[in-house]
Amino acid sequence: MHFLGRFPRTRMRRDRRDAWSRRLTREHVLTPSDLIWPLFVHEGEGLATPIASMPGVSRLSIDLLVEAVKEGHAAGIPAVAIFPVIDPSKKTNDGEEATNPDNLVCRAVRAVKTACPDIGVICDVALDPFTTHGQDGLLRPDDRAPWYANGAYVVNDETVEVLSQQAIVQARAGCDVIAPSDMMDGRIGAVRDALEHEGLSHVRILSYAAKYASAFYGPFRDAVGSKGNLGKGDKRTYQMDPSNGIEALREVALDVEEGADMLMVKPGMPYLDVLWRVKEAFGLPTFAYQVSGEYAMLKASAERGWLDWDRVILESLIGFKRAGADGILTYAALEVARALRNEPHDSRP
Ligand code: PBG
Numbered sequence: 001m002h003f004l005g006r007f008p009r010t011r012m013r014r015d016r017r018d019a020w021s022r023r024l025t026r027e028h029v030l031t032p033s034d035l036i037w038p039l040f041v042h043e044g045e046g047l048a049t050p051i052a053s054m055p056g057v058s059r060l061s062i063d064l065l066v067e068a069v070k071e072g073h074a075a076g077i078p079a080v081a082i083f084p085v086i087d088p089s090k091k092t093n094d095g096e097e098a099t100n101p102d103n104l105v106c107r108a109v110r111a112v113k114t115a116c117p118d119i120g121v122i123c124d125v126a127l128d129p130f131t132t133h134g135q136d137g138l139l140r141p142d143d144r145a146p147w148y149a150n151g152a153y154v155v156n157d158e159t160v161e162v163l164s165q166q167a168i169v170q171a172r173a174g175c176d177v178i179a180p181s182d183m184m185d186g187r188i189g190a191v192r193d194a195l196e197h198e199g200l201s202h203v204r205i206l207s208y209a210a211k212y213a214s215a216f217y218g219p220f221r222d223a224v225g226s227k228g229n230l231g232k233g234d235k236r237t238y239q240m241d242p243s244n245g246i247e248a249l250r251e252v253a254l255d256v257e258e259g260a261d262m263l264m265v266k267p268g269m270p271y272l273d274v275l276w277r278v279k280e281a282f283g284l285p286t287f288a289y290q291v292s293g294e295y296a297m298l299k300a301s302a303e304r305g306w307l308d309w310d311r312v313i314l315e316s317l318i319g320f321k322r323a324g325a326d327g328i329l330t331y332a333a334l335e336v337a338r339a340l341r342n343e344p345h346d347s348r349p
Pocket of ligand 1: 136
């Protein structure tokens with residue numbers, strides 16, 4: 001590096017000496033505009049059900065969800081991501097409820113957009129909240145490979161057709177951003193075509209482009225009640241292998257080519273290298289998802305007094321920005337946005 005200095009003329013500690021000079025030389029800042037708040041919705045009224053493995057997070061009935069979104073909006077959060085907890089009686093093998101225009105997600109989106117039109121609403125496209133087997137797609141017997149995963153396979157092209165319908169009902173309900181999180185091949189192009197065909201060309205697609213088969217999703221599956229459904233199953237035939245980095249660039253390239261407006265890398269902290277590569281290579285708006293397990297880890301340690309929550313949460317989020325994220329999905333969005341309003345991150349000593 002041509003700007004390499006030599007000690008003692010160069011002393012790195014000079015710029016670090018005072019709070020004002022640390023502030024002045026800071027490379028990245030975190031603001032409420034960087035945050036996307038994932039929220040869980042379930043049936044009922046005035047009902048909030050805490051999620052044991054995600055301290056501080058509850059599933060909310062639609063009326064309380066609307067209140068939460070208003071609070072998020074007031075705190076400066078630009079967008080929320082809504083995840084439904086589907087009543088077990090509505091789950092089926094093929095997850096038909098996903099394409100019902102009056103399902104829980106669609107009702108929630110309508111209520112949120114009516115009460116708070118200025119906040120962006122993001123919805124997942126994937127079947128796992130709706131299927132009895134907890135897979136993101138359609139599970140079909142595979143006669144050619146009866147030895148394989150009990151002779152069943154999550155079929156691709158048939159799933160993509162259902163996902164396209166799911167995207168349409170959500171977009172018609174008022175969802176601003178469709179976020180396919182299923183990792184089927186070709187789904188971004190299919191969803192884009194379906195939206196265009198329905199005159200929904202303004203609806204954006206945020207692709208969970210590099211989504212790994214991660215154990216860090218555990219608490220989320222508790223939250224939406226898909227863990228029991230999935231049982232001993234896993235998602236390794238469609239989600240990415242955690243050992244792969246370059247493969248993420250191929251996944252992203254396909255999604256960009258198929259019409260993704262924004263990209264996501266998920267999970268967050270164990271995949272900062274992937275985030276950096278994706279942002280560098282494509283330059284699209286790129287988000288990191290600090291997933292349920294990451295949130296749970298930090299919270300649990302803080303509850304034991306082993307970590308200082310207020311500091312580790314901000315440090316973890318600024319790490320995403322440093323690695324190239326344009327925004328972060330985090331369950332801590334509301335409290336962080338409020339804290340930043342009182343004391344912006346770039347003014348902390
Ligand atoms: C559904 C979906 C998952 C998450 C977001 N959308 C779980 C999964 O793929 O099994 C995980 C989010 C989190 O852990 O916070 N496809």
